[in-house]
Amino acid sequence: MAQLKKEITLISGVGQLSTTLLGTGLFMVPALAAGIAGTLSLWSWAVLLLAICPVALTFALLGKRYPNAGGTAFFVRQAFNQRLEKSIAWLFLSVIPVGVPAAVALAAGFLQPILPDALNHTLVAQVITVALLVLVNLSGAKSSGRIQSLIAVSILGLVAAFWWFGDVGPSDISMPSVAQNDWVLIGAALSVMFWCFVGIEAFAHMGEEFKSPQRDFPIAIIIGCIIAGATYWACSVVIIKFHAYGSAQFDSGSIPYLANILFGETLSPWINALGFAACFASINLYTQSLSRMLWAQAREYKPHSRIAHLSVSGVPSNATFAVGAVLLISCFIGEFSQLDLEFFVKLANGVFILVYFMAMLSACKLLKGAGRVLAYISLATCTIMMACVGWSMLYALILFALLVCKIKPEEENKIAMT
Template sequence: MAQLKKDITLLSGIGQLSTTLLGTGLFMIPAIAAGIAGQLSLWAWLILFIAICPIALTFAQLGKHFPNAGGTAYFVRKAFNSKLERSVAWLFVSVIPVGVPAAVALAAGFLQQILPSPINSSLAAQLITVALLIAVNLMGTKSSGRLQTAIALSIFTLVAALLWKGGVSAQDIQMPVLNTESIWPISAALGVMFWCFVGIEAFAHMGEEFKNPKRDFPIAIVIGCFVAGATYWACSVVILKFSAYGSPAFDSASIPWLSDLLFGPQFATVISVLGFSACFASVNLYTQSLSRMVWAQAREHRPNGAIAQVSQRGVPANATLAVGAVLIFSCVVGELSGLDLEFFLKLANGIFVLVYLLAMLAAYKLLSGLNKALAALSLVLCTLVFVCLGWSMLYAVSIFSLLSLPWEKWLKRRQQPVA
């Protein structure tokens, strides 16, 4: 049976997860959250980080005990059955039409600023981004991990420079007073902010490729989440201080605007390159995880098929190309339809929170002792976040309900000859 290559070390794992969690989120979510909740967004970040800790620790235990490229779908199969596994797998794939085009479009927005005039259109930049994603993925996880670690260090340097140049003081990090009227804006902000911590479930697909998954996978998740949470909070402090938010166009350009204000226009190209790299790193892990999920499903159900094969580099090449084709189609459709980033993010968040919820449900059944109690707490937290999503959770529920219908039984019944 084809096997993936074990190339991921602890350092590269931390680099991959932290860049994935920061990626597209850092360049728009702090500003969107500030527009929703103002100074209260600082509390929202703190609440979100506290809530994500038990969820991250539960994923760490799942990945430690059950490392598999199938990720959450595999955990669900171990806990329940293969039918539910397939539903979860395709639920994860269903994020492509709503989540990936928005992320690729944001990355392409930075790339577009540095491309020469004949090819600097939005669609061309998106297609180039997808082509680069496919190329990097085909190179293998070792090369990809090194690239994302370098990008992570660049992001931390940028945020540290913004804090220093922005003259952030103790007064700027004072938390606002909470009251009963704070509940609604904080809840509304959380519905968008959860996007910043989607990536843990995608990272679960990489567990099989760690050199030492039982030791390194849990540590990579914990450290990666802590680093990302601290970076988001620090970035939000700077955005709030300079009021770098207020409109959809401004929200997605808040970091470039701050950089221009604090460092001058001569840094515009550097920010564009870094912005593209950060967004690219985030989408890169999702491309990896989607291809591995497709490969894992093929390995389980059609082990001799083309999708179930791996290249000499230990990469599911055919699955990667298939995912790349879907990404190209989704980007074209997304560009033609006109993207509203906040709207698409809310729909994608519904999918991710439901996947998290199902993973925690599986963890509650699979784990024991303290880990089982942690899974129970995580299940409650995921349910609360799901409620915070409001109307956008209907997309996830609708997709999952459709996927859970007995399509195979109905198809077999239709194919049976009539007596």
């Protein structure tokens, strides 16, 4: 059976996860959250980081015990059955038409201003972005990890510069007082903020490629989440101080706005380049994880298909090309549909929360002792997040129900026999 190369180290793993969690989220979610809850969004970040810790730790324990390119789908199979495994696999892949167009469009928005005039078009920038994603993924996890580690350092440097040049003081970082009714706004902000911590489940697909998965994989998840959470909170402080929220122009333009008023317009091309790199890094891990999910399913159920083949360098190249083709189609649909960015984010969050929920439900069965207690806490956290997302969960729940019904018991038995 084909195996992926074990190339990921602890440092590159931390770099990949932290840039994935920051990536597109840093350039839109703090402003969206502040637009919903104002200064109370600082409490939303604190609540979210506290809530995500047990979930991250549970993923770390699962990845340590079951390092596999199938990620959550593999965990579900170990805990339950192949029908649920395939349903979760396809549910995860379903994020392409709702989550990826928003992410690619945001990345292309930063790329477009620095392209030559002949290429200065939204769709052209999106096609270039997808082409670069495919090329980087074909280079292997090791090269990708190095690139994303460099981007992570650049993002941290940018936020630190915002604090320094923005003269952030003690009064800016003091947490606002909270009345009883304010928790409704804090919860509403969480419905878009969960986007910032989707990436842990995608990172689970990379466990098989760690040099020392039992040692390094859980540490990479924990450190990556802490770095991302602290950076989001720090960025939100600056956005709130300079009121870079509350209108459509700030939904994806708060960071360039801050850069212009703090550094001047001369650095605008560099900020655009960093914005593109950060968004690219986030989508890059998803492209990796989606292709590995597709490859893992083909390896398990259709080992002789072209999708199940690896390239000479140990990369699922055919699966990567397939994902790239779907990304292009999704970009065209997303561009012509002209749907609101927040709408896409909420639909994608519904899918991710349900994937997280099923991973935590699997952990309740697979883990023992303190790990199982942690899994139950995480399961409760995911249930609360479902309530916060509200109607947006319908897309994920209806799709998952249809997927579960698609595989009949007789078909599942045939799969098991083969």
